[in-house]
Amino acid sequence: MKWQRKDILAIEDMSVEEIRHILHTAKVMKEILMRPIKKLPTLKGKSVVNLFYEASTRTRTSFEMAAKVLGADTTSIAVAQSSVSKGESLYDTAKTIQAMRADVVILRHPSSGSAKFLADILDPAVINAGDGQHAHPTQALLDIFTMQEHLGELEGKNVVIVGDVLHSRVARSNAWCLQKMGVNVTLAGPPTLVPAEMEGLGVNMTHDLDSALPGADIVMALRLQLERQKSGLFPSLREYSHLYGLTTERLKKTGKQSIVLHPGPMNRGVEISDDVANGVDALIERQVTNGVAIRMALIYLLIGGSGNVVA
Amino acid sequence: MEGTIKSKILDPDGIRRAVTRIAHEIVEKNKGTDKLVLVGIRRRGVPLAERIQQYIEEFEGVKVPLGILDITLYRDDLSTIDIHPVVHETDIPVSIEGKAVILIDDVLYTGRTARAALDATMDIGRPERIQLAVLVDRGHRELPIRADFVGKNLPTSRREIVAVRLKEVDGDEDVLLLERDDDINKS
Amino acid sequence: MWWLKDVMVIDPSQNISAPRDVLIKDKMVLEISASLTEEDVLVKAQGESVETVNGKGKYLFPGLIDVHTHLREPGQEDKEDILSGSRAAVRGGFTTILAMANTQPPIDNRALVEFVRRQGERAGYAHVLPIGTVTKGMQGSELVEMADMKAGGAAAFSDDGKNIQNAEMMRLALEYAKLTGFPIISHCEDKDLAGDGQMRRGVASGRMGLRGIPASAESVIVARDLILAEETGGKLHLAHISTADSVEMIRKAKARGVNVTAEVNPHHLIFTDEEIGITDTVLKVNPPLGSEEDREALIEGLRDGTIDMIATDHAPHTQAEKARPFAEAPFGIASLETALSAVWNYLVLPGRLSLDRVIEAWSWAPAQRFGLTGGTLKPGAIADIVLFDPDFSEVIDSTNLVSKARNTPFLGKNMAGFPVMVWVEGKLVQRDRVVK
Known part of the structure; x- marks a missing residue:
């Protein structure tokens, strides 16, 4: 296919063909990551700027490594959360980056829509590394990539996403991505965290996890932000864990050898029991590699050729 | 093909003879098949490599390991072409450490593809030696690179196009010399 | 004095929704009539100069x-x-x-x-x-x-x-x-x-x-x-x-x-x-x-x-x-x-x-x-009046807005139907979308 996209902002507006093309490219990138010499000359002289308004060592490092393997130079701008409101606005920062002649900007920001906001201003490509509660497309793509490695073609498979769906960009992006790949998605969690307005994602919703588990090929637990309890969204970790925590016993209800995924970091003993978490740990190493491969694929697709050249 | 056919350089028999000769020369120059690893450069280097593997097996009785190399990510002209080239997998099933790697391609022209293939190969491992086999060498090198095994030396002008067609890829089987059409109607 | 001729008057305070002639004088609405002759108007002007506006196809309201x-x-x-x-x-x-x-x-x-x-x-x-x-x-x-x-x-x-x-x-x-x-x-x-x-x-x-x-x-x-x-x-x-x-x-x-x-x-x-x-x-x-x-x-x-x-x-x-x-x-x-x-x-x-x-x-x-004055065209009422032209069209853009702000969802849109004359206390303060 001919790649035409300038930015990676959300899965919602991507075509299935684009998603498959990204996954195909990531497969090639993963082979390169397995080599003894993980360095390509592909993007020599290109510059990738990591602009992170939220701390996330994992995601930032993954993007950095992806850029470096492809031969690009990387710069990280970490903006302390406290200075967001009083300091330079995102608009001003964007103008500065523009002047630095970056080729790709990776943005992590606490406000939903900030990635599109930045992309609308900037000539360089923008990759959304998480914007507020809106989207985290690279996480969804790496999740899908990992699922495909385990299950092959995903069409017709069943995925349950359990937890704080309301506040989760990972859940939103995964719901879009999985649906586009023909997966049956069910969101599960208490009514306060899986409220009626999530119907807009077009997937199944339930407040009874146990009824959603039979037949599930994959169960994805979301990280529970412990401060939600203080906001009154659920009464206690004990009750949450009792109703929605993934345990070995509960997972038997799927009736299959289901895969458990977690975007991390995990609250052991809350959304996921220790023994289930150990199984997930085994996958984490693979997820990290897949994350770098997906991000290499995206950076390559965005700036690997010069799509802007007009003959 | 964006040009007018001027002449047919090789027919199917001609290709067969040339590739067979290359297969013999590879074995001869490397004093056997012990260290050989054949690596086809996508796309038309791949069926050529497969054929060489088959010929060697026919007269030596040994199946030499075969790999596929995609050099897209090593090209030095990425930022000057206006589409994003689709990358394909590189698949070399054996270690090339200390081996004699034979890179195989259809046409040797500027040498840039061979340069990219050398870089890609050396990122995968450290072979004892690397040699280059091509079906056609048409001259006009831009880099200090030469082929070790050549099916056909063909002096050309830059206005000409050498089209290698192989039945596995193109359905047809021949090597043609074409004259580039005038680009009057192209921007 | 202003003589607004043959204009569609909309005045809900008097249940008027019909073509009328309107006179504005001394900061007030002087008269609303079905039609006025030039002689009528000259008498009422009492020597003051009369500016006449043909209001056909336009609306006049408080x-x-x-x-x-x-x-x-x-x-x-x-x-x-x-x-x-x-x-x-x-x-x-x-x-x-x-x-x-x-x-x-x-x-x-x-x-x-x-x-x-x-x-x-x-x-x-x-x-x-x-x-x-x-x-x-x-x-x-x-x-x-x-x-x-x-x-x-x-x-x-x-x-x-x-x-x-x-x-x-x-x-x-x-x-x-x-x-x-x-x-x-x-x-x-x-x-x-x-x-x-x-x-x-x-x-x-x-x-x-x-x-x-x-x-x-x-x-x-x-x-x-x-x-x-x-x-x-x-x-x-x-x-x-x-x-x-x-x-x-x-x-x-x-x-x-x-x-x-x-x-x-x-x-x-x-x-x-x-x-x-x-x-x-x-x-x-x-x-x-x-x-x-x-x-x-x-x-x-x-x-x-x-x-x-x-x-x-x-x-x-x-x-x-x-x-x-x-x-x-x-x-x-x-x-x-x-x-x-x-x-x-x-x-x-x-x-x-x-x-x-x-x-x-x-x-x-x-x-x-x-409890405000205005809101009516009753004779004697203060002459706060709008003449609205349904055919006047304009592109809303930074160059014509007089507010300091530009945060309108209509920015860049071409719209028709605007007030083209506005009087405050009988004084014309806006004409053809230009504020005096």
């Missing part, structure tokens, strides 16, 4: 009265000031505007009331009437000197965005304001339910991951204030009603005889939350845009009189403030210059509202509720 504008002066003159805001008003067909109290500092004493009034007079465009706060510093704990502020020229009381959360304080305000005869304007927002929401809570907010404000954030305060108004017999005005539930509760309260009026903003009659894109901060407004069901209920409420008036809630902001990610941009739409045209295009032309009802709700109704 100058609009906007009971909800934010003019930002004092304190935030980078967004707007009383001069630029009152120029924007007359450009949009408004001859009287009420200036909301949430300035910096808030208008919570007579000196500030008099300052705003004086600035309005100095500007010399629309009549600018200050709304005072209900509580000192809008802190919700101590009432302002309402009687003194009335004497200084205030027109109503409101803590606006800092809606009075304490029900007892609201009850006291409704009681005490009886001394002035002015309504308490309620902003109708429960702080806890609204939380740090950015748009109406619904499928659209859920999809985009923007924090939601439930419809109940408005409706519970509407319910509370209606009950308090009923119990105290106080005079209540509900600002920018945006939910179907609110409309229904107001309808029932009015049937019980509660002394309440309500306003609706044009944007709530035109847009819904489904139209908001994740970077469309221009549609970020409080109360937030609601559902299609809400929009229909608001139109119906305005038609049947449950909702008494239209008000713009003109909320100017700088471009820099709106050029931020959605959650960081301020709420508000600047609308004085486009509101009438928007209502004309989106509601009157498609037949959802009659022009008569629009003019009634935007002039006569607010004049009566807030």
